[in-house]
Amino acid sequence: GESVGLHLPTLSVQEGDNSIINCAYSNSASDYFIWYKQESGKGPQFIIDIRSNMDKRQGQRVTVLLNKTVKHLSLQIAATQPGDSAVYFCAVIDSGTYKYIFGTGTRLKVLA
Amino acid sequence: KAGVTQTPRYLIKTRGQQVTLSCSPISGHRSVSWYQQTPGQGLQFLFEYFSETQRNKGNFPGRFSGRQFSNSRSEMNVSTLELGDSALYLCASSVAGGLRETQYFGPGTRLLVL
Numbered sequence: 001g002e003s004v005g006l007h008l009p010t011l012s013v014q015e016g017d018n019s020i021i022n023c024a025y026s027n028s029a030s031d032y033f034i035w036y037k038q039e040s041g042k043g044p045q046f047i048i049d050i051r052s053n054m055d056k057r058q059g060q061r062v063t064v065l066l067n068k069t070v071k072h073l074s075l076q077i078a079a080t081q082p083g084d085s086a087v088y089f090c091a092v093i094d095s096g097t098y099k100y101i102f103g104t105g106t107r108l109k110v111l112a
Numbered sequence: 113k114a115g116v117t118q119t120p121r122y123l124i125k126t127r128g129q130q131v132t133l134s135c136s137p138i139s140g141h142r143s144v145s146w147y148q149q150t151p152g153q154g155l156q157f158l159f160e161y162f163s164e165t166q167r168n169k170g171n172f173p174g175r176f177s178g179r180q181f182s183n184s185r186s187e188m189n190v191s192t193l194e195l196g197d198s199a200l201y202l203c204a205s206s207v208a209g210g211l212r213e214t215q216y217f218g219p220g221t222r223l224l225v226l
Contacts, residue, residue: 099157
């Protein structure tokens, strides 16, 4: 089955800098990927998604990059703000079981 | 539009007891999924309900069960609680539960088993 891993459990960045959070998946047949943000005491909140027919997708201050060759997904946050402090998860659809498989999350800390 | 609501928000139980958690989806959403979140395992899928029927199920023991009502509200039940069941239980709703539909999560119910 599908497995999803995040490269760093914690990432600290200076306010105003760009943040890059990475995620790796195992199944080359996966075709839909999502990034979620989870703030303390809250449930995960959808940030952005990307389908496998795309390499890049941009939202407001966020960009998701998909490299299907190495099965790698990244979330870039531009001009990181204190409000961006949260845990970020990637989720991948397991095409075999039709279920979401989540990574364990990267905690982003924004330093003033 | 109101978001996904979950009750209760916090719960303390002892081993061997059972617990029922409730989830009210966003109005108009007919699919409700349940997840268990723990520090070590992250989010793990429990089950998904659509139109009162369980459509998909994760790899959890039979002590974990759920149901959905005609108004799309859902409950999950855990019987014979174990210490390892301590976790944040999240529900998520979407319009029809399509795999590429955005799921909206509730704030979760934090369960502590002593």
